[in-house]
Amino acid sequence: MAAERVHVPFPVGVLGATGTVGQRFIKLIAAHPYFRLHALGASARSAGRPYHQAVKGRWKQTTAVPASARDLVVQECVPDRFQGCVVIFSGLDADVAGDVELAFRASEFAVFSNAKNHRRDAQIPLIVPLVNPAHFAIIPHQRSVQTPRLQRGFIVTNANCSTTGLVIPLAALEKKYGPLDAVLVSTMHMDIMDNVIPYIGGEEEKLEWETAKILGGLTQDGTSFNLRAESPLRISASCSRVPVTEGHTETVSVRFSHRPPPSPQQVRETLAEFSTEAQSLRVPSAPQHAIIVHEDNDRPQPRLDRDSQDGSCVHVGRIRQCAVLDIKFVVMSNNVAIGAATSSIMNAEIALSKKIIISPDS
Ligand SMILES: NC(=O)c1ccc[n+]([C@@H]2O[C@H](COP(=O)([O-])OP(=O)(O)OC[C@H]3O[C@@H](n4cnc5c(N)ncnc54)[C@H](OP(=O)(O)O)[C@@H]3O)[C@@H](O)[C@H]2O)c1
Known part of the structure; x- marks a missing residue:
């Protein structure tokens, strides 16, 4: 079966965009056929600066900062700053990922996390895209047990x-x-x-x-x-x-x-x-x-x-x-590709294909 047709470009946000995993997200999303970078988030140390300045001296990729990210101003990681995104990729440090990712889910974003914080949660699937995408089947239940019940929001984690x-x-x-x-x-x-x-x-x-x-x-x-x-x-x-x-x-x-x-x-x-x-x-x-x-x-x-x-x-x-x-x-x-950013992106592609991701205007 081929992937469902996706309305492109599909606006996405990246949390922890300045870190090792975040940078790989930026590089992959900039060249992605469905996704378009819409909002980037990091700590207060980086917030308020254009992305290329925020990563100056610590850009680790072998290609230059992509044009579609260069001048996006880095935001603090609060849901209001990510309006217009449907999917959120998170490369946040585990010290902060827990509460921040919950806040984004509660605001009806589809969150794909790399951090360890929610991997053990009884309703959150831990999906390695080349192994167990069948676990996306728990997402309706995850939405239904939130207060208030969610229409579109969920969290999916990658493995270590x-x-x-x-x-x-x-x-x-x-x-x-x-x-x-x-x-x-x-x-x-x-x-x-x-x-x-x-x-x-x-x-x-x-x-x-x-x-x-x-x-x-x-x-x-x-x-x-x-x-x-x-x-x-x-x-x-x-x-x-x-x-x-x-x-x-x-x-x-x-x-x-x-x-x-x-x-x-x-x-x-x-x-x-x-x-x-x-x-x-x-x-x-x-x-x-x-x-x-x-x-x-x-x-x-x-x-x-x-x-x-x-x-x-x-x-x-x-x-x-x-x-x-x-x-x-x-x-x-x-570890940075299939071990992190590529897994999240492949999970999001599979979730789109299985109609797990619901756009507010669909
Ligand atoms: N590196 C790997 O190989 C790998 C593989 C799989 C999973 N992971 C997991 O992926 C996550 C990111 O790892 P990493 O290696 O990319 O870490 P990293 O390079 O240290 O990057 C951490 C990111 O989190 C942001 N951040 C830190 N404190 C924050 C705060 N208080 N509020 C908002 N943002 C904050 C940082 O922003 P600033 O730049 O502004 O400080 C940075 O963008 C971790 O949970 C890690 O366990 C990493």
Whole structure:
């Protein structure tokens, strides 16, 4: 099925527009076939300044500040300043995202968040667009339990960037071979020099419970998540900071519930063939290949692979037998693209296609 026809351009706002994730939103939305930048928000430190001045000296993208963002004046993150937008993409710092995103939802905006604050909420879906867009089905219920009941507003969150890289291959394996029983994962994150720091606060817990929420289904009445109560997946995660600017690497070992488990060659073929609802809907940001399987022993690598398909897919390599569980492999994904901004944008494209986003003048 092709994506529903969308009335373009569709005005959108970006909260946290000056940060790492916000800048990637600006770059992607400026070139997007449906969305047009309409309002930008950040802290009081940036508010009141034209966007190009607010990001002067800290613009991290490889292309210049897009013309459509340059002269937009950065606003404080209050709903009144975002009138005319229907969709809000949030790259806000977690210290403020919680209340700000609730205020935008209450003002009937469709909010796509990257922050951790609402990921555990019982009515807010945690959607990795290449895995569980079926969870959009809870949005009518989310609207109905707000006081007052909402007509158009909702919040959808993305997963943590490492969870996103992990769950895409896990979903492909479960789709073909049934429930996984156990996963061991070690992640390697960015941004230190000449060191490895074997601790990232809260990260290991997020990988463990987010995976269960994403891979579990919705209950039959569509009002809650089943969190895999019947087939609990045991995950043990270890997360470290390493000197890489962009791209998260994860070493993963999995054990399947059904015996005998698949061979490394079967796993290779299953991952390479994995196709997703986002691709069948043909939304603009969906990658041609959800998972790129590498044969060379020294791949994937962040520097060589993080920008392929604009960072919208996951890379898997070194698929081999595991002497303790069943199969082990290496995953690499772009934390700012599929791990953040690209996921939000693909979620919004899917939500439009499923008519979850309702424009006030539709
Ligand atoms: N970086 C990643 O790889 C990644 C991946 C996935 C998810 N995330 C999540 O995405 C979010 C943004 O991450 P980031 O790395 O882009 O952070 P960042 O670079 O520190 O950017 C934070 C943004 O929040 C704004 N902000 C800070 N305090 C504010 C306040 N009091 N009121 C309004 N705006 C405020 C900042 O505005 P000013 O510039 O004006 O201070 C900036 O635009 C976080 O929740 C993070 O956990 C990040």
